[in-house]
Amino acid sequence: MITNSKKIAIVTGGAGFIGSHLCKYLLDKEFKVICIDDLVTGTLKNLKSIKSNDFEFINHDVTEFIKIDEKIDYIFHFASPASPLDYIQLPIQTLKVGSLGTHNILGLAKAKRAVMVLASTSEVYGDPLVHPQKESYWGNVNPIGPRGVYDEAKRFAEAITMAYHRQQGVETRIARIFNTYGPNMRLRDGRVIPNFITQCLKGDEITVFGSGKQTRSFCYIDDLIEGIFKLSQTEYYYPINLGNPAENTILELADIIKKLTGSSSKIVFQPLPEDDPKVRMPDISLAKKILKWEPKINLEDGLKKTIEWFKQNI
Ligand code: UDP
Helix, strand or coil: CCCCCCCEEEEECCCCHHHHHHHHHHHHCCCEEEEEECCCCCCHHHHCCCCCCCEEEEECCCCCCCCCCCCCCEEEECCCCCCHHHHHHCHHHHHHHHHHHHHHHHHHHHHHCCEEEEEEEHHHHECCCCCCECCCCCCECCCCCCCHHHHHHHHHHHHHHHHHHHHHCCCEEEEEECCEECCCCCCCCCCHHHHHHHHHHHCCCEEEECCCCCEEECEEHHHHHHHHHHHHCCCCCCEEEECCCCEEEHHHHHHHHHHHHCCCCCEEEECCCCCCCCCCCECCHHHHHHHCCCCCCCHHHHHHHHHHHHHHHC
């Protein structure tokens, strides 16, 4: 039974990887949750363990007008293709959800006087010339490259979010989310961790793109969700990096996953995708200061939990 005293949150992209974890976390925190997703890259499977009466699913594309009758306290705008494989296959949808979708969500947040939390991304830094990346870095993005559709959509999303904050007084928050992994990622998501785990468990070749010397810094989903929730509870409206600053090369990652799965899969090298960032690592001093947040789960422990989930879902 929904009571009036409960805070109500919308999660767009709530059937996706991060969105589904966020829905569950908010329900655990006694929120009523309305999940809006058009299931283009998300799946209802991610939500099937939710039995709560405080949960509602709406199949809707947020680039179209959204009508919600209830009062809304928070909107977490997480709808977007997020794997390079997806946004390269869905370039127009990716641009539309970041631009038109974010516009609609901000209009809804304004009408409802809700706090709007934007899922932005480390991709706003592009192929960074500054390392590690601080929020004050403006980035190095190729607007017309294959990744530009995601990067520029999110950069626009940040710009319009700040404009609604400044001009319309909407309460906004911007999370720049770095590489995140965990249960509920699709087996053939295209991103490196699900790819390597699936390949190792199936005994397929491990596809390392380029030399494998490029770096990423991987954050376990539970850590990220804590950071996002804490951000929603502060009044800080400039972008904040959320990620785990422990940096690894992709080749190191392949070795770790191979070891943890006990796999005898062979590593093979394939061409590096265009504009693939050479390095990536968040500077999280701001998140530590403002949110009193930092990740707790190290890569091996997070990977062990993720591999267990993949084993059950493969
Ligand atoms: N990558 C790889 N093999 C794969 C998938 C990805 O070597 O099967 C590399 C990719 O080229 C990139 C890194 O892993 O350098 C992370 O890729 P991902 O798609 O996970 O996300 P990104 O950080 O590039 O957005």
